Amino acid sequence: MENPDASRLTGAVQELASQVVSALSGGDHSEAVCRPAGAPGDEGLGLAAIRVLGADVLLPGVMSGRTPNAEDLAALEKAVVTFPPAPDAAPTSVWSHWAMTRALLEQGTSAVASSAQVQEPDTVWLDRAPWQLLTHQLAVLGALCVPGTDCGVARAARHRPVDVARGFVRAVRRRDWLQAAGAGRWLAVLDGVPTTLGLDAGLEFVSFMGGTDPRVTLHVRAAQLLRAGTRV
Known part of the structure; x- marks a missing residue:
């Protein structure tokens, strides 16, 4: 119940x-x-x-x-x-x-x-996390991903862009749209993200599939703005 x-x-x-x-x-x-x-x-x-x-x-x-x-x-x-x-x-x-x-x-x-x-x-728990858990935790902490962000969590993400990209793909395949959106928000500010990921198209897909949840839309919109480097 x-x-x-x-x-x-x-x-x-x-x-x-x-x-x-x-x-x-x-x-x-x-x-x-x-x-x-x-x-x-x-x-x-x-x-x-x-x-x-x-x-x-x-x-x-x-x-x-x-x-x-x-x-x-x-x-x-x-x-x-x-x-x-x-x-x-x-x-x-x-x-x-x-x-x-x-x-x-x-x-x-x-x-x-x-x-x-x-x-x-501290971020010891995050530094040692396997890529699946890393992505999950970063998605939960999506609110830390803002213009000019610089904190332990952000630094942990910057050291592992490929792992975050893997986690994004995994979340999409599992249809976990909220986790995918949160991970995509971090990917929008990371260097070293594989170009083969197709992040822009991926974000659009996540928005389309998970857009009934406004939290998904929030993360996707934030990611798009961060990626474009624009102000609203």
């Missing part, structure tokens, strides 16, 4: 991703994408959705070169405070939280983000 809470969270994440995609696709980038933060009396659901999508809630501002919307910054900060990673949290959760905190610090608007809080987690 499907967990109703999990289903509601999935719906909230998809709705939030749709708002980000709308802004990336030519909407008003000054508009907040994190509204409403949740249904009346259910703000926690909206904040949980922000925590899942992570720093990508600021992506329209980041990709346009403008300061992100103040409402989005405030909502992201609240999600950071409300959902810190547990002591035994998975590395991807720790890194996602780090990315959110760093994004707030870079905007200079956060009362909770400090230099100590944005010290990078």
